[in-house]
Amino acid sequence: MNFEFRAVYWREMVKFFRFKSTLFSSLIQPVMWLAFFGLAMSKSFDKLTSLLPNTPGIPNVDYLTYMGAGIIAMDVLFSSLFGGTSLLFDKKYSLLKETLASPIPRINIVMGIGLSSITKAFIQTGIIIIFGKLIGMNFFKGYDIIQTLVSVVGIFLLVGIFTLGFFFLSGSIAITVDQPEGMQSILTLLSMPLFFISNALYPVDSFPEVLKFLSIFNPLTLLSNGIRYFALGTNFSVMGGHYIYTTADITMYFMGLIFFALVMLSIVLWRFDKVDV
């Protein structure tokens, strides 16, 4: 068994905390999402949907809180998708050479950087939950301390698996393409449908059937739903719709994300195996 992924992780974290500009932007990014997008959108949505009748007897969730889960998902999606970009530069400037020439299996590189992506995602998730609380995002409403803790752990688990999946995807692209521009356009192309065919920011109920169907398989939907299961409860209404999440649902979200991450892991390992020094 190899533990050298810890060395790779150490190196990533040293550099993460060293670059004040990237550190700052990764900390400020979730706050911006919430402050600008979240507040602006929720104000107008709440106005539009205030006329819709709520299901009686079911806790009603305001739009900001509903969307908060999606904002975590979006934020983590973008940072992990672009997380592989550093690999591309490492490859371009031969930084990978040293590690690739060492006796350690290449999976250590993937896991080490993956772990650093998870760390960054956790920091961002934490910021959104805390800052969200300050501006009126009502996560964990009516939970006691144990319930809150369990929910936080659940959310972080989901975020971790999701981040690994998308980092592996982005790492596979980074190790395959040669130009940062090429990577940029592939990522943009990928993130568009992920972004829109999901229920991260609004319910998919009124989508055309095809999109609705596709959205079920979107990891972003799985993560948003999973976070809502933990943060909003299993039974709530929002914007006139009534949502119930069962244990079967949350199990499916976990399984779906794990499956996605494993598929991406095998792809990234296959791509790494092809890298010539």
Added chain:
Amino acid sequence: MTTNVIEVNNLEHKYNDLKAVDDISFTVKKGEIFSFLGPNGAGKSTVINVLTTLRKIQKGEAKVNGYNVAKESKEVRRSIGIVFQMMCIDYEMTVFENLEYHGKIYSMPKNERRNRINELIKLTELEAKRNTLAKDLSGGMKRRLELARGLMTKPAVLFLDEPTVGFDIQTRMRIWEYLRKIKREGTTIFLTTHYMEEADQLSDRISIIDHGKIIATGSVLDLKNQLGEDLIYLETSDNKAAAGVLKTLESVKGVNEDTKFLRVMLEGDVTHILPKIMDKVRQNGIEITTVNIKKPSMDDVFIHYTGHGLRGEELEEQHENIKIAEVLK
């Protein structure tokens, strides 16, 4: 116990149809500096990549530190240090951190790692730069950091692919000093270079490699002695005709035509042969404009064996080499 740290037999390597390495065999003995001297594209890096297991061996057999390159790549990798042709240190990390990372990925325990880092920082005289980001080091210091990194795990052999390419003379000579120091501490070094002077200054033994083939192997002295004790450089009114005439002389071992002059290799003592040569040339109605007697240099050796000087793009560097030779004197 084998004293050969590297053993290569009939190694061949192709890129598609291009035969980059063509049936080469050689050994590197424990404790020596062994050089591959050859022009760009000769196949030097390919050999290094195969020996360091970065490229799969295609044909032939190679052993490094007693381990088979084809079957025991992990053991081979644990036995070696590499300094690549292209600089590849992490510019955003300090000298210490670069070494620390290397020690970590080679699973060195913390104590051993820290001790070794201290030793190597001292050896490469980077003490004052310990906590400086690599990007703020001078070119020569970056190379020294790479040397230190290559030595972290106390490798049985250190591979250096063109260690001083692109550096100015002073920096290059400084790096040579460190390489000698490393050798004195008992590390075996395999290096490639296309600088004559580098091979000359550093190597215990040299293989001249051209078009993927080893043309000659030996110590610097052996190789030079092949050319006789002294060389005569002649400039005449008709070099071609003069060469033809000289080849018939028994005391002349060989003649190379260069762009401007003839390089005459001798069988015997120059003081006796030179008058004969001059007479013979004049008798054939050819005018001699200059005569020069010289000890053979690596350039002469290289031209002798390959039949050509270093090609086009290296000419400029040859001028550099001449300057180096002057500085060395």
